[in-house]
Amino acid sequence: MSILVVGSVAFDTLKTPFGERKKILGGSATYFSLSASFFTPVRVVAVVGEDFTSEHEAVLTSHGIDTRGIEHATGNTFHWGGEYGENVNEAKTNFTDLNVFENFAPKIPALYDDTEVLFLGNIQPALQLDVRRKMPRVAMVGADTMNLWINITRADLLETLKEVDVLLINDGEAKLLTGEHSLVLAAKKILTLGPTSLVIKHGEYGATIFFADGSHPFRAPALPIAEVHDPTGAGDTFAGGFMGYIASQPKITPAVLKRAMFYGGVMGSFTVERFGTERLQSLTKEEIEERFKLFRSLTHLD
Amino acid sequence: MSILVVGSVAFDTLKTPFGERKKILGGSATYFSLSASFFTPVRVVAVVGEDFTSEHEAVLTSHGIDTRGIEHATGNTFHWGGEYGENVNEAKTNFTDLNVFENFAPKIPALYDDTEVLFLGNIQPALQLDVRRKMPRVAMVGADTMNLWINITRADLLETLKEVDVLLINDGEAKLLTGEHSLVLAAKKILTLGPTSLVIKHGEYGATIFFADGSHPFRAPALPIAEVHDPTGAGDTFAGGFMGYIASQPKITPAVLKRAMFYGGVMGSFTVERFGTERLQSLTKEEIEERFKLFRSLTHLD
Numbered sequence: 378m379s380i381l382v383v384g385s386v387a388f389d390t391l392k393t394p395f396g397e398r399k400k401i402l403g404g405s406a407t408y409f410s411l412s413a414s415f416f417t418p419v420r421v422v423a424v425v426g427e428d429f430t431s432e433h434e435a436v437l438t439s440h441g442i443d444t445r446g447i448e449h450a451t452g453n454t455f456h457w458g459g460e461y462g463e464n465v466n467e468a469k470t471n472f473t474d475l476n477v478f479e480n481f482a483p484k485i486p487a488l489y490d491d492t493e494v495l496f497l498g499n500i501q502p503a504l505q506l507d508v509r510r511k512m513p514r515v516a517m518v519g520a521d522t523m524n525l526w527i528n529i530t531r532a533d534l535l536e537t538l539k540e541v542d543v544l545l546i547n548d549g550e551a552k553l554l555t556g557e558h559s560l561v562l563a564a565k566k567i568l569t570l571g572p573t574s575l576v577i578k579h580g581e582y583g584a585t586i587f588f589a590d591g592s593h594p595f596r597a598p599a600l601p602i603a604e605v606h607d608p609t610g611a612g613d614t615f616a617g618g619f620m621g622y623i624a625s626q627p628k629i630t631p632a633v634l635k636r637a638m639f640y641g642g643v644m645g646s647f648t649v650e651r652f653g654t655e656r657l658q659s660l661t662k663e664e665i666e667e668r669f670k671l672f673r674s675l676t677h678l679d
Numbered sequence: 680m681s682i683l684v685v686g687s688v689a690f691d692t693l694k695t696p697f698g699e700r701k702k703i704l705g706g707s708a709t710y711f712s713l714s715a716s717f718f719t720p721v722r723v724v725a726v727v728g729e730d731f732t733s734e735h736e737a738v739l740t741s742h743g744i745d746t747r748g749i750e751h752a753t754g755n756t757f758h759w760g761g762e763y764g765e766n767v768n769e770a771k772t773n774f775t776d777l778n779v780f781e782n783f784a785p786k787i788p789a790l791y792d793d794t795e796v797l798f799l800g801n802i803q804p805a806l807q808l809d810v811r812r813k814m815p816r817v818a819m820v821g822a823d824t825m826n827l828w829i830n831i832t833r834a835d836l837l838e839t840l841k842e843v844d845v846l847l848i849n850d851g852e853a854k855l856l857t858g859e860h861s862l863v864l865a866a867k868k869i870l871t872l873g874p875t876s877l878v879i880k881h882g883e884y885g886a887t888i889f890f891a892d893g894s895h896p897f898r899a900p901a902l903p904i905a906e907v908h909d910p911t912g913a914g915d916t917f918a919g920g921f922m923g924y925i926a927s928q929p930k931i932t933p934a935v936l937k938r939a940m941f942y943g944g945v946m947g948s949f950t951v952e953r954f955g956t957e958r959l960q961s962l963t964k965e966e967i968e969e970r971f972k973l974f975r976s977l978t979h980l981d
Binding site for chain 2: 463464558559560561562564565579581582583585587593594595596598601602603604605632635636639671673674675676677678679
């Protein structure tokens with residue numbers, strides 16, 4: 378099935394203990410679509426500025442990604458600057474230049490009307506809902522969000538969640554959204570808000586999927602990695618592998634969702650090995666299947 | 680194989696969001712031995728005071744635990760008082776009355792000379808080493824430690840580690856012991872200090888076992904639990920399940936160590952369901968096997 382992602386295509390200026398990069402390709406929709414492109418046809422809805430060149434676009438199109446939904450606006454592309462210390466789980470933001478992203482109003486090309494799976498990347502919940510309502514016929518809707526929207530646009534977010542099938546967030550976001558200290562109680566609450574599945578990402582400890590129908594949760598590992606060179610985009614890459622694998626399957630079953638959790642972890646583990654999208658750009662399908670086997674051996678008794 | 684544990688048999692006075700208990704049976708050797716007793720014969724070396732009654736001892740002996748190594752000294756038993764808030768990962772200590780434990784000098788009854796597996800519970804590293812050297816013929820030695828010993832008796836601890844086969848510690852202890860931020864790098868360092876296997880416990884995220892021979896690590900989940908009634912003893916219970924299962928097997932193989940990781944998690948998940956040793960006291964072998972299956976379904980793709 379084809380998958381459409383709406384989110385940011387951006388530039389990042391980054392510093393980590395392993396080096397620095399200036400104005401490299403980034404953004405939630407970029408990581409998501411590169412990751413998902415290994416599994417299924419991907420379409421992107423985003424906005425970029427005049428500094429987004431054909432070379433940047435070629436990173437996506439060379440992976441077969443349909444970029445006809447990327448709007449080219451006057452001005453500069455969204456540019457984020459940040460750094461990570463020894464604790465790679467905490468980013469320090471140096472600047473956030475929203476530029477053309479500030480007035481992003483997602484437009485869905487008519488060409489994309491037959492999209493079957495929709496992923497609402499981390500943008501304002503009201504925009505997510507708008508896109509979701511423009512795509513009433515999709516078979517499945519995934520979404521991401523962040524602390525900022527939970528804090529300042531909670532009512533909008535709750536409206537959006539009513540029309541989302543699977544939400545992907547991290548531990549801190551799940552707790553903030555529900556006011557619960559226990560992840561299990563937080564998951565229970567969120568599964569009354571709309572989503573029938575909830576993926577909670579635990580960073581280096583992997584991720585858990587919870588189900589509204591009461592079936593047992595499922596835990597996928599993260600790869601024990603000695604050196605995370607750049608954690609940027611790991612969550613979006615996870616989402617791309619997770620949703621991309623689901624979209625590649627003829628039917629969405631519990632077994633498919635479990636394997637999707639593994640593919641999410643597998644894809645995320647590649648991204649953090651190098652800066653930005655470097656590793657995803659050089660990745661092969663064979664490497665993905667090899668690592669999938671490694672993830673299995675990490676967790677399976679036999 | 681029989682297993683001998685040396686550690687504390689103590690009383691705990693506890694408060695958690697789910698209630699409180701005064702002077703209930705606790706201590707590392709208590710949790711460890713109750714947990715291991717479901718798998719293999721267990722012997723305990725510890726010291727108690729005059730307030731330790733035959734009823735307390737019966738909790739252990741009714742599980743077939745050999746308590747002839749428990750020394751009865753003049754004075755009171757080690758008594759710890761503490762509480763947990765909403766975040767059950769952080770204990771606040773209200774008092775630590777070492778009492779007879781202050782001058783604990785472990786004596787190994789000659790009866791125990793044929794012990795095959797030794798577990799050095801969380802006591803001073805110099806005492807751990809003394810016990811270990813008194814048991815030169817054991818087939819396998821496990822050990823636990825804590826931040827206090829890493830900080831104030833590091834040299835002793837490093838001597839002890841040279842004669843330990845498997846060390847069980849948590850994330851924070853692994854980082855403190857090595858000065859590494861990355862758990863993988865911390866594990867690599869620790870595996871040069873003596874142990875051939877290292878279990879790092881991640882609390883609610885499960886645990887990982889790392890191997891000195893370079894084979895892939897293995898991750899066992901923790902049960903997603905809505906309400907942890909009392910986290911006291913969870914780590915010692917994990918160790919008891921882990922070591923007890925190993926001791927119950929004819930040969931120590933990688934497959935046995937992986938299953939032992941699951942049994943560690945399974946046993947720990949029971950302990951936190953109620954206060955103190957309450958849940959371990961009422962537990963059955965059937966419940967353990969049932970939960971082992973649940974742990975498998977939590978992590979296995981098929």
